Amino acid sequence: MSIPFIDLQAQRKALGPLLDEAIKRVLERGDFIQGKEVQEFEEALSLFTGAVHSLTCGNGTDALTLVGMAEGLGAGDAVFVPAFTFVATAEAFSVLGATPYLIDVDPITFNLSVESLKQGIADSKLAGLKPKMVVAVDLFGQPANYNSIKDVSEEHGLILVADAAQAFGASLYGKRVGTLADYTTLSFFPAKPLGCYGDGGAILTDLDGKATLIRSLMQHGKGGEKYDNVNIGLNSRLDTIQAAILLEKLKVFEDELSSRNEIAKRYSKSLEEFAETPSLIEGAISNWAQYTIKLERRDEVQSKLKEVGVPTAVYYPKPLNQQNAYMHYPVVSSGVTVSEKLASQVLSLPMHAYMPEKTQQQIIEHVIDAITQ
Structure with missing residues (x-):
């Protein structure tokens, strides 16, 4: 008997006709980029999580990078990330010229250690860096200890980001992942609990101004119209077929x-x-x-x-x-x-x-x- 590690085909069989119809609707309309299911999925994400703004993008790594861009990260800025995580958590900010500052994790939960974070903040200041952001990774699906992390981040004026690439659907004290930090980033990589059939990601936030900026950044820095570019941005969008697939998967x-x-x-x-x-x-x-x-x-x-x-x-x-x-x-x-x-x-x-x-x-x-x- 063959035992799959993650059985995507079992889910595919259970949802097959619904997924086929969802994809077919997009194919028949032909609105492959920024089609109606993209907006519908963003609305569904906000309804599910309670986040004011849900901004879909190309993948979970882009989601982190877009947050870094929206906050103006660059040379001399320290971003505190756990050493025990996938490389994307640090990669997303190093490409902006910021300094990933590696801190330790808790031996029981595997999530960011608050004591190590405090030490890292002190160390970074001595090294001449500016503490700017802490990225708490919700490893293996469990939310980090946001109550304690938020206390430290507020004390030192740090932006708090939840890298929830693995934790969509999890919660802490009755609050869904998506409302526990200044920004929450998601990945819809196929192997994730909510995964599409390609790459996909999202940023959740309650910050109105930053949400508007991120909308611009993920579409080449677009301004009022297509060829009015007011920011230097990326090309990072969730395509309509993936949004249609995710909408059906979200229902179950x-x-x-x-x-x-x-x-x-x-x-x-x-x-x-x-x-x-x-x-x-x-x-x-x-x-x-x-x-x-x-x-x-x-x-x-x-x-x-x-x-x-x-x-x-x-x-x-x-x-x-x-x-x-x-x-x-x-x-x-x-x-x-x-x-x-x-x-x-x-x-x-x-x-x-x-x-x-x-x-x-x-x-x-x-x-x-x-x-x-």
Whole structure:
């Protein structure tokens, strides 16, 4: 029996006719760029999250870069990012000439460490940098500790960005991801819990003026009309077919979130005696973009699971400070030892909303065998 890590085809079969009709409507109209489904999807995003402005764009990395552009980031500006994340979190700002300042994460939640952030702010000032922005990554679907992070960001005048590429649908104290920071950036990469059939992203914010500016920036710096360019911008738009697909997927997303949470509960109940299972902070609801355990013999266990046909993944085998392209960027003086250790411990198990309970039980049995043998 073949076990998929993320079964996009199971979702495709469940939604097939609806998706086919949605795509067909766009094909028949021919409004492939900025078609009506784009606006409809943006309105649906705002309704779902509570954000005032939902601005769709080409991908999640562009979403971060557009936020950096809207805030005028450049040389001498420090942007605090966790070392334990996908490279896009730092890449998006380094291309603007800003300095990604690498800080550590919490060993339990894997999200940004507030104490490390405080140290990084102090360090950056001593280094002659201007602390400008903190990007809290909602890793594996759990919101970061925004209450504490917001206190620090407000104290030091930092712009707070939620990199929620993995966390759409999650919440903290009853507030959806999308309303927890000054800006929230999303990715609709196909493997994400809400994914399209190509690239896609979005920026959520309640800041009216910045939303207007970002609208301009994502369309070549467009002003009042097509050939009136008032800003230097990008070409970053969500195409109409992808918006149509996302609209249909969003209609069943609440049910998929419930399924993901049930799957996560079964994993935790069965595996908590054998591995360190995920732990949520008080008030948090995860979307379980990944179900990730910690193991001391990670590589050995992963190898055994591969032998019996259970796919796994390691997010991420190298923290940013060990990536060749980012080694020259500053690291908080207290170090990123948690990030470095997690890179050798984390193992993500198959997770998607359409996983049969029987299949999950097979996975669990194989995982326990691999750990205990």
